[in-house]
Amino acid sequence: MLEKQRHQLLLDILDEQQFASVNDLSSQLNASEATIRRDITKLAKQDQLRKIRGGAEVLNSSERRSRRPHLSGTAFLAAKEQRADVKRLLAKEAVKFCEDGEFIIINGGSSTYMMREFLAERHLNVLTNSFVLAQELAETSDNQITLPGGELYRKQGIILSAFENDTIQYYQASKMFMGTPGIGKFGVMESDPLLIQTEQKLKKQADQLIVLADSTKLGKRSNFILCPLSEVDVLITDSEADPELVKYFESENIQVILVDVNQPS
Amino acid sequence: MLEKQRHQLLLDILDEQQFASVNDLSSQLNASEATIRRDITKLAKQDQLRKIRGGAEVLNSSERRSRRPHLSGTAFLAAKEQRADVKRLLAKEAVKFCEDGEFIIINGGSSTYMMREFLAERHLNVLTNSFVLAQELAETSDNQITLPGGELYRKQGIILSAFENDTIQYYQASKMFMGTPGIGKFGVMESDPLLIQTEQKLKKQADQLIVLADSTKLGKRSNFILCPLSEVDVLITDSEADPELVKYFESENIQVILVDVNQPS
DNA sequence: ATAAATTTGATCAAAATTTAGCATATTGAT
DNA sequence: ATCAATATGCTAAATTTTGATCAAATTTAT
Incomplete structure (x- = not known):
């Protein structure tokens, strides 16, 4: 053998x-x-x-070297499939928020990954911890790309670092875009504990926080609270969002953008 | 058949x-x-x-040749063509220097990029400023990959940062591999001024410096001196190297590895 | 604490695999 | 049909892996 x-x-x-x-x-x-x-x-x-x-x-999964969960492959793209059409519309709306030449931060995740399509013909300065997004943008666009340092986590397609990271610290962005597994009165959630620290570091460097979450994410809970609602400036969601919740978000001084899901695309 | x-x-x-x-x-x-x-x-x-x-x-489908060439392919892959066969052999020899589990640094460049093929079946911890190498390794291998933070330079396929970069500073490697446009009595050369700073930072984190340079690079000058010969531990070159120079390098306490260019493979 | 049992790492010869060189066969172009 | 280029098969030598043995280290039982 x-x-x-x-x-x-x-x-x-x-x-x-x-x-x-x-x-x-x-x-x-x-x-x-x-x-x-x-x-x-x-x-x-x-x-x-x-x-x-x-x-x-055996090693428990956190110690184990990712047994070939491929980048761009299985796990990541599979997640991307769910409600991909809606996510795509949210992403489109998100990109509309940006002016050419602006400095922005895009947090890794399947929603924000969709922004790649619309960023293709833009000229922005993008800091992202998403390795896969960086890859796409490098190939298909002229945007200036900046990456934080750290280890590459294949499963999430993301770069993470335990250390304070100067590349992030010196970057000053007007907007940060992020997806979330849940957003509600309690704040913005995150399910992956690995990501929280980096996300919070990134958030500090941006003036505005823009959250992408399709309507099914509204009011949903997850494992961890990433930040309170007061830190959110804009929420981009779809027209099927619960009007009660939308009203609540607005009362909390969040600008809510409702994307029509029946839009032709 | x-x-x-x-x-x-x-x-x-x-x-x-x-x-x-x-x-x-x-x-x-x-x-x-x-x-x-x-x-x-x-x-x-x-x-x-x-x-x-x-x-x-077998290779799992995502590793298969189906994928399109990464990063615009142009400048970077073109450079790769020159003396590609020799560079490949040097790269093979370079990988042989590594033990599984070791922490190494690989500096971006066409010679070191070739190491990807031989790293595919290894299990190392690799820090590299080469975005394209990271991409390849992420897709085709189980190596643990760490990236420094910084801006992505498409032409060179490299990540560069003007700042001190903690990800690099906390990384401690036993070996650093780098290619060079020229190496001679004056030291190791570098033609791209952008790269010098990063290379020097990387070099500080490694115990041993291993330089890959085919025989045509020996004695060649270029724009900048990256470091003196005294900092080089190993030089991997091919059998057509000028014996005088080889002797000189050896007298300077450099281990010179001559790879037979007529080797088939 | 001591003895017995088990596990380990090291060493070495045998077996298997790879490489390199050469002879032969096949293919393609003229 | 002839020549050159390429592909194939074979063999010998080099390299790597394997299995067996044994002394040293570690664990278990008394």
């Missing part, structure tokens, strides 16, 4: 049963114990599993 | 079973192992499969 293949199977086994002894693996993969030990050592070096006495142990 | 036909069948087999050993393929396609090896090498160069020890492995 090929080494690579054996490695793959070994990881598959671990995925299912959490732990595996050298002996188990040796018989399941019919390879000698010496070989299994070498495999484990190698895979441990690659951060694919944890070597423990007697065998190996 | 026609070569093209055999290639197609080979890929079909891989599609079905993920892995295939040279031996398997040889009997299934009745061709000698030598031929199968040559096929695999060729197809791997075309990014149709991944060459692994003992055989070949």
Whole structure:
């Protein structure tokens, strides 16, 4: 059996049963114990599993090296599919807010990613933590692109850093655009704890915060509160939004833009 | 059987079973192992499969050649053409220097970009200011990727920042790889003034500096001196290098690796 | 604490795989 | 049909992986 293949199977086994002894693996993969030990050592070096006495142990997902959730691939584009048509309209409206030459920040996410289509023929200065958006804009537009430093998280297609990041700190934008899994009286939500810190750092550098959220997101809760409503300047949503909530947002001094979902596009 | 036909069948087999050993393929396609090896090498160069020890492995669809060339392709890819074969061999040698799990820095440029092919099956932690390299590695490999913050320069496919950049400062690497337009008694040269500052910052974070330069670059001058020879630890060049110069570099305590240019692969 | 049992890493020879060079066969162009 | 270019198969040498053995380290049982 090929080494690579054996490695793959070994990881598959671990995925299912959490732990595996050298002996188990040796018989399941019919390879000698010496070989299994070498495999484990190698895979441990690659951060694919944890070597423990007697065998190996799986890593929990946060430690694990993303097992090829491809950029531009599965996870990201799949999320993009949901209500893609509405998101596209919100994105279109968002881009209309910008004047050529303006400095803006675009936070990663499937809603804001849609802005790429409309940014193609614009000439803005864009700071974004979305690697995939940067990629698109670099290829299809003349916008000036700035990226924050950090590690690339393939699953989200985003660049994250634990450190204070000077590139962000020196960037001053008039507007920041972001999507959200939920927005309500409690504020703007975020489901991915990894993202919160970066988002808050980005938000500090912009004069105006513009949130994109289709009507199903209104009033929805999620894991974490990213910021209170008072920090939101504009909310772009669709015409099916609950009028009560819209009124409430407006009473909180938020400019609400309702995009007609039956618009021809 | 026609070569093209055999290639197609080979890929079909891989599609079905993920892995295939040279031996398997040889009997299934009745061709000698030598031929199968040559096929695999060729197809791997075309990014149709991944060459692994003992055989070949499928690429998941997003890695497949279907994708369009990244970043406008023009300037950057054109530069890539020159002496591409030699550069590829230098890159291969460079990757051999790395151990899985190691933290390395790769400076942008056409030589170092070639490392992507050989990094595909490795598991390293890579910090690079090359946006295009990051793109490739993100799509085709499991390496952990870190990017410095800054503006995206399309022509060079590179991220540059005028600011001190914490992402870089917190990164500690054992090796830094860089290409150069010229290296001689005066030191390592750089032609693009924009790059110098970033390169010097990156260099500070690595224990060892490894320079890739084909033999035509040896003794060549360019606009700027990036660093003196004393800071270079390893020079990877090809066997057509001027022996006098090689001797000189060695007398300066540089480990010189000569790659045989007549090597096939 | 001591002994027994287990696991580990190192070493080495055998087996498998890759590479390189050369001879032969096939193909395409004239 | 002939020549050149390319593709194929074979072999020997170099490299890598594997499995077996064993001493040292670690854990478990007494």
